[in-house]
Amino acid sequence: MSDETASDRRNSQRLENQTSTIQSLMASAANAAWLRPLLSGAFFAIALWLLHHEFNAYEAADVAASFRSIPINVVLAALFFTACNYTVMIGYDWLGVKLVKHPLSFKQVTIASLLYYAFSNSLGALFGGTPVRVRLYSGWGMTSPEIVRLIVVIATAFWVGLFSLAGLLFVCAPFDIPDRFNLPLANSRPLGIIMLILASTFFAGCALRKTPIHFHGINFQPPPLRIGLAQVGIAMCDFLFASATLFILLPADVGIGFFPFTAIFLLAIIIALISHVPGGLGVLELVFVTMLPQSSHGLVASLLAFRVIYYLVPLMIAIVSIAIASIVNVAKQTCKRRVDPNIDPRSRVGLVVDVTRVVAPRIITGAIFVAGLILLISGSLPAAEGRMKFVREAMPLPVVEISHLLGSIIGALLLILARALQRRIDAAWTLTAILLGAGIVVSLSKGFDYEEASVLAILLLALLPCRSYFYRKGSLLSPSISIDWLASIVMSLGLSIWLVLFAYRHVEYSGDLWWDFAYHGDAPRSLRALLGAAVVFTLVAVAKLLRARPSDPALPTESEFAEVESIVTLAQPTDANLALLGDKQFVFSEDRKAFAMFGCEGKSWITMGDPVGPQESADDAAWKFREACDVAGVYPVFYQVDESNLSRYIDMGLTLLKLGEEGRVPLADFSLEGSHRKDLRRTKKKSGEAGLQFKIIPRAEVPVLIPRLKVISDEWLADKPAGEKGFSLGFFNEAYLARYDIAVVTQSDQPIAFANVLRGANKQELSIDLMRYVEDAPHGVMEYLFLELMLYGSVEGYQYFSLGMAPLSGVDAHRLGSLWNRVSDLMFRHGEHFYNFQGLRAYKQKFDPEWTPKYLASPGGVSTARVLTDVTTLISGGLVKLLHH
Known part of the structure; x- marks a missing residue:
């Protein structure tokens, strides 16, 4: 038998082994996609179960009375510390921008920082605060590598500051670990020593490391020691002000000093971050109730006040700011149209408009979810007795009963509509505005809850001027529900159930409760409201399951192909003409002004480039393609997309991978x-x-x-x-x-x-x-x-002549870099036996082109291996041809 045949067998065996490994890794990745929300839900459920036992001695009425009795001067002091905290957090971004050497103004950095933290602190784990930061900074001229470095710098400062301050306090002001936890540690001092050792490695790197650190394809240059100390100082001030906000709200009988309390506060933050529960809801409360020397209903009231002051108030201020900015935008556009009637009503008119267009939909989406949660919580708790006296005199009993039920139903609908708002569906905007108005009415009529009515009114006023940001036509049931979103809705419903069990644990359950209608019948009303919310969630789930599944993609009809051709003639990028090859399927935007062209291979649907058409129509086509992939159960892959559109794919929760660089020769003065x-x-x-x-x-x-x-x-x-x-x-x-x-x-x-x-x-x-x-x-x-x-x-x-893409060029490689980067570099330097990538780049360089990066957007993780195989197979014309290559 020839050596060539033996070599072929060895290669075949290696290919089988690699395929088996990739399949195993892909199975692990699929499991990992479910792991984080499941762990988050598990943490939340455990926290609620433990809190149920810890709160046995407390009454909901006592907690409410303690909440209302917090002195106004204490509330003002907490608001002051919160304002100081958010001001200090601007320093994270400001020093980060200086380290990446980008000439952003302090005003821009301040806007990005405040909006990011107001949003991320409350809802970042669900809605992702990072896209807000990415969209703003990319819109202001930052490149993707600069944004990545900025995020790494900020994250490093946060964690090093957390470990530094926690380490110092765990050692110098240690707290005892309760025996009931059965941990091998008597106090926090050993944990503090470990944290200080970890933090010291950062300072050593700042002082000694002069070359970049390569990690997963990212070059991280430790800052000079002076800047590193400043970053950690900002992080320490951040945590101290946040701790002071809660500390000032504590009742006098807690019996703990500021620094020992701050040590416990930092422990709570670490556990909340590990849990991935949005806002650490339930997790923070559990740590304080179990770790503080004295616990009382006053402590629980202080924790509720902290939630309102530190999380809800900044979010509402951000919402109001966005609303004002949107109104300013409308006013400016009105003035401009008086001068020039042909002006585009959605054109940008300055920094304020850039900010509102970029972040308003995402922040409003998060706020609507919060509004739904507030209504669910309100429906699970008894009404204030003092207010019910007024309600009994002003409202007939049927109105009170119906309002209470409708309040929870509206809350459940808002949780669901938030997903449609995230997808920019216009019908969701209309229905949300109606429900917010109805929510205001029922909040007042069911128990004169003017606080939640005020929150809903602010959200409604913020939503109204943002109409143009929700432009997509589509069904309210069309957006798929991700596992993260589903977990958040389940946790919201779980919290409502827990509150009902806590508030009415002394009420003996019987079937007659469901039919008990009375002004004093809080428990029956809450049970019916909880059932109403559960029915809404069930009906929506059934409706989505019963929706007809779209047919498998097919080649376009003659009329559809004619539509594609008309859109291509208006497109400036020449690669739009690939739509006319006849080998692709299409997903159109709702207005039929844009399309995404794609092919199917293996478990992937792969678009060729960005969607073609006007920006907003192209956004719609991209989302419709993403939703079609979710319904079909395949990987959504956007191949060779431009850097200018990366925030679109980040919004979709996709991971970005640099493929290479496109060369474009300027022709204006070419000779x-x-x-x-x-x-x-x-x-x-x-x-x-x-x-x-x-x-x-x-x-x-x-x-x-x-x-x-x-x-x-x-x-x-x-x-x-x-x-x-x-x-x-x-x-x-x-x-x-x-x-x-x-x-x-x-x-x-x-x-x-x-x-x-x-x-x-x-x-x-x-x-x-x-x-x-x-x-x-x-x-x-x-x-x-x-x-x-x-x-x-x-x-x-x-203006330009496009030379096409030089695949894999400009992709960083290092022995510590990601596997894809190292494989890319190997193929770029030594792939001439297959594709001659390096020669292709050198050949195109002789024309002096301008190089711009091209990316692949996909679900990421280990699935990237399968996606890249599918892409290569699709381009090659099939697996047989790919192996022949």
């Missing part, structure tokens, strides 16, 4: 003059001496030329064992080629090379797709064709 163009002049001269001539065949004359082009293509393919590719590359298709002008190089009046000419709208871009030449063509014939096309484009007034 062959100058010493740096001598090689190109030599190419043109030699081509002329070889008798080569360049011409562009008009589209109308192409059908006559097709037979000769077919001969050239077949001869070119005969020398390429891999054969035709597709999807992201053109292939020989007579109908496809007949749509375009053809650039031809002739020798002795015979075509020897050709390429179809792609033109972007408004002469923004010129490019080619399918390139072929005969076997005995003179050396450099394609370079000559490129050169002549660029000169032609310059004369015709085109």
